[in-house]
Amino acid sequence: xxxxxxxxxxxxxxxxxxxxxxxxxxxxxxxxxxxxxxxxxxxxxxxxxxxxxxxxxxxxxxxxxxxxxxxxxxxxxxxxxxxxxxxxxxxxxxxxxxxxxx
Numbered sequence: 001x002x003x004x005x006x007x008x009x010x011x012x013x014x015x016x017x018x019x020x021x022x023x024x025x026x027x028x029x030x031x032x033x034x035x036x037x038x039x040x041x042x043x044x045x046x047x048x049x050x051x052x053x054x055x056x057x058x059x060x061x062x063x064x065x066x067x068x069x070x071x072x073x074x075x076x077x078x079x080x081x082x083x084x085x086x087x088x089x090x091x092x093x094x095x096x097x098x099x100x101x102x
Contacts, residue, residue, distance in 0.1 A: 006043070007036035009062075030070070037067050 007028070016023045028036060041063045048056035068078060 007040045034070050037063060
């Protein structure tokens with residue numbers, strides 16, 4: 001028996017069954033779901049930091065979009081907030097590294 005205790009993509013149980021496994025699952029409530037999405041985001045970011053590849057970036061985006069849906073936030077609304085912050089505080093294009101303040 002292998003224990004996972006983590007949020008997985010929707011088709012994973014079906015894939016496991018097709019591979020001969022017998023997954024035991026339950027459906028999370030909204031509060032549990034958001035908690036597990038936050039854990040999943042950290043998991044995927046850590047995997048990206050280790051592997052530094054596009055697959056892990058795609059996983060981060062998938063979790064990110066799931067968080068938006070769970071919080072009922074439109075991508076357009078988020079983009080407005082992002083652009084507002086970018087206009088006020090800039091972006092990261094100039095690679096500025098702040099060392100200290102005197």
